[in-house]
Amino acid sequence: MIHQYQLRGYNIVLDVFSGSVHVVDDLAYDIIGMYENSSRESIVEAMLDKYAGNPDVTRDSIGEIFSELEELRSRRKLFVPDIYENHAMDLKSRHTEIKALCLHVAHTCNLNCSYCFAAQGKYHGERALMTYEVGKRALDFLMEQSGNRKNLEVDFFGGEPLMNWDVCKRLVKYARSVEKERGKNFRFTLTTNGMLLDDEVTAFCNEEMHNVVLSLDGRKEIHDHWRKTTSGKGSYDVIVPKFQSFVRAREKAGKSYYIRGTYTGLNPDFLQDILHMADLGFRELSMEPVVCDPSEPYALRQEDLPKLMEQYEGLAVEMIRRKQAGNGFTFYHYMIDLTGGPCIYKRISGCGSGTEYLAVTPTGELYPCHQFVGDPKFRMGDIWEGVTRTDIRDEFKLCNAYARAECRDCWAKLYCSGGCAANAYHASGDIRGIYPFGCELFRKRMECAILLKLAEQGIGPLGGVK
Amino acid sequence: MKHIQTVETRDMEKSLQNGGCGECQTGVANQQCEN
Numbered sequence: 001m002i003h004q005y006q007l008r009g010y011n012i013v014l015d016v017f018s019g020s021v022h023v024v025d026d027l028a029y030d031i032i033g034m035y036e037n038s039s040r041e042s043i044v045e046a047m048l049d050k051y052a053g054n055p056d057v058t059r060d061s062i063g064e065i066f067s068e069l070e071e072l073r074s075r076r077k078l079f080v081p082d083i084y085e086n087h088a089m090d091l092k093s094r095h096t097e098i099k100a101l102c103l104h105v106a107h108t109c110n111l112n113c114s115y116c117f118a119a120q121g122k123y124h125g126e127r128a129l130m131t132y133e134v135g136k137r138a139l140d141f142l143m144e145q146s147g148n149r150k151n152l153e154v155d156f157f158g159g160e161p162l163m164n165w166d167v168c169k170r171l172v173k174y175a176r177s178v179e180k181e182r183g184k185n186f187r188f189t190l191t192t193n194g195m196l197l198d199d200e201v202t203a204f205c206n207e208e209m210h211n212v213v214l215s216l217d218g219r220k221e222i223h224d225h226w227r228k229t230t231s232g233k234g235s236y237d238v239i240v241p242k243f244q245s246f247v248r249a250r251e252k253a254g255k256s257y258y259i260r261g262t263y264t265g266l267n268p269d270f271l272q273d274i275l276h277m278a279d280l281g282f283r284e285l286s287m288e289p290v291v292c293d294p295s296e297p298y299a300l301r302q303e304d305l306p307k308l309m310e311q312y313e314g315l316a317v318e319m320i321r322r323k324q325a326g327n328g329f330t331f332y333h334y335m336i337d338l339t340g341g342p343c344i345y346k347r348i349s350g351c352g353s354g355t356e357y358l359a360v361t362p363t364g365e366l367y368p369c370h371q372f373v374g375d376p377k378f379r380m381g382d383i384w385e386g387v388t389r390t391d392i393r394d395e396f397k398l399c400n401a402y403a404r405a406e407c408r409d410c411w412a413k414l415y416c417s418g419g420c421a422a423n424a425y426h427a428s429g430d431i432r433g434i435y436p437f438g439c440e441l442f443r444k445r446m447e448c449a450i451l452l453k454l455a456e457q458g459i460g461p462l463g464g465v466k
Numbered sequence: 467m468k469h470i471q472t473v474e475t476r477d478m479e480k481s482l483q484n485g486g487c488g489e490c491q492t493g494v495a496n497q498q499c500e501n
Contacts (some may be wrong), residue, residue, distance in 0.1 A: 013470075019478040026470040065469045076479060077472060083479065100492040151489045187491070306473050338475045344487020347478070357492040414478070455474065 004033060005452050008317060014450065016411050018080040021338065021450060022072070027057055035069060036079060038400045041272035082124030085173070085416075087347050088402035096397065097147035100352065101138055102359040102370045105130040105167055106159035110195050111235055113227045115264060115290050115298060120437075121375035128362035129164045134383070135171040138360045141383040143182050155189045157359075157370055162196035162455065171207050178454055191260075193227070193406075194239035194246075202246050206253040214243050217261040218273020220286070226265065244281055251283075258284040258332060264298040265290075271311040275318065278329045286332035289441060290435035291423050300437065309444050316448040318456045320462050334398045334449040345403065350417030354380070354396025358387075368396055373423035396421065399431055406434045 001016040011029040013022040024032065028048060031150040032277035034043045037149065042060050109121030121127075154175070168190070182356045187210040194214055205212055216239065217223040220451040224234025224320045226345050228417055235421035250257045259282045263270035271285055282347065290307075292299050302309070315331060320326050354368030361373055364383040372378040381388035399421045401413040419435060419442070427435035476499070490499060 017478065019475045021473040021475055023471045023473065025469045061469075067469045068468065072472065073468065080479070087482070097488070099488065149488060151491075154491060212500075336471065336497075340475055342499055343476075343481035344478050344488065345481075345485075345486040345488075346490060346499075352492045356488075457473065459471065459473065 001082065001409075002032065002458070004029065005447055007313070007447060010454065011448060012447075012454070013078070013170060014411065015078050015080055015276055016076055016414060017082050017084065019338075019341075019414070020072075020077040020080075021454070022078065027051065027061065028068070031062065031065050032069065032078075034341070042065065044357045051097065051297065056309060061416075064358060069180075084344055084348060086404055087344070088400050096352075096355040096393075097149050097357060098142060098145040098356060099149045099151065100153035100155075100357040101142050101323075102155045102157045102357070103135060103171075104158060104271055104359060104370070104373060105135065105137060105156050106162045106164040106466060107362050108163055109127060109158060109160045109193070110163060110230065111160070111193050111227055112230050112232075115226055115262065115292060117371060118373075123361075125374055127448070128363040129361075130167060130388055132167050132170050132361065134364045135167055137364065138383045139171060139175050143178070143184055147334040147364070148183070150183060151185050151187065153187045153189065155191060157191050160193055160195070161190060162192050162245075164203060165196070165201065169204060172204075185213075191215070193235070194242050195237075197242040197246050202249050203303060205246075205254055206249060209255070211256045211258070212246075212250070213245070213260045213286075214239075215261070216240070216243060216259050216277060217259070217263070218267070218270065219276045220251060222267050223261075225424050226262070226264070227239055230413065240280060247282060256284065257418075258286050260286040262288055262290050262333075263300075265300050265304060268304045268307040270308075271312065271314050271318070272317060274331065278322070278327075284332075285329055289438070291426060291438070293426075302327075302437070308441060312441075312444050312448050317462070318454045319452060323456075333445045334452050336446075336449045336453060338450075338453055344414070349422070351399050354393055354423055368392065369422060371420075372425075387398075398450055403432045408435075410443075412437070412439075412446050415446050416442050 003014040003016060005012055007104045011024045011026060013024055013032055027388055030047060031043055044059060047057060047062050067080060080456050107122050107125060114118050146152055161168060172188055188208055190205060190209050193215040217226060220236045223236045227235045247257060261273055265275060273286055273324045275286050289300055319331060332352050357369060359367045359370045359373050360383060366380045366382055366387060367378050378392060380392050387393055399418060401418045403418050407413045407418055419438060421431040423435040423438050424433040425431045427433060454460050
């Protein structure tokens, strides 16, 4: 399977099952489009007809392209058939180790964001804080269940995890005290709204946190519309100076962070919010579409799609321009690694929710991921008894790039691995359903990400940026 | 003249042999291989 697209003066051909990317001229682009379903002679005639009057298009030049295509085909760089489907079918029988936990250390929050999927941090339940004892047992559970995996991940999540900061720090210290003897390497991360960031938190994060996600929605009027304190006041003026101070220290320490925003139907011109973040001095950015009940007034709608596509495309071009000017920034969905990216097993199996990755509530219950917490249908067990609902785990094992009939002909399935199970569940009522709106955005982001990578390599009309 | 420029990418077929170590972090496209 191939995917061909034209974007900003580029003719790009992606070979889906080899992962190869080709940049081609107009004539080759047209020939590739007909190559698999037309005879050579009919292609030659069609090209001579289409390019009549162009002295560069002759039977010889068309023949050159056929030779190049045949050579690429023989090197398995183009028109490669799907040889992976049987591997996907084996996934249910594989033994999976748990290698990542989302620790819900606080089911409470000091903000009252109206679009929050976690219902203001309480996940439709009671306010709760995780105790050190529960957290310690969760870390032991992770080490016990991780088999030979060396790298283990723990994300401090909420609600607002800084409302239970002392427990977070004690858990990090415990993990550090045992990781060497257990042959493990813990990577801790933190997702915070920033209200409680101070010098002490910053210093600890720079010492111990592999990455930190800071929530900011962009322009002040957008951010403050959604992200208010419990007394109803916008939080922008409180958190932006804290984030700027945190990021300065973080960059000095050579550590990663990223500013993560949510866009909604209120700001389909979200590129302006991303550029606002960049203008505030932030360099590692992410901006995500809200996923909510379609009846919500702020839901993104089908009619927003053309505008959203335009924003993603404009973002890629602006990133190239700013990089050239020496003030570049990164956008998470565009940070693909063409040469060192994921292997085919990862591409088929996806995020690992419900199998390699679980969420732990403040009381020690296990869920497939943070987006299922609070829905009793998805309670899988607890950190003392382990996963007792193995049927739920088996269902999630089958969530992969080959699980959905709708994905069969999609060129992006080995980039999204079949998409997010939580989004699919909320959109269709089935974790193996699809969320078509999200699929459209994902495909556009991948097209733009590949374009950006080509430009960064100096290829094509936007090249020259090194 | 060349009409097609092929960009260097990880060979997905070969990763059937040299992939699958499971040490990468939990969008899949953004992942970096740690093998």
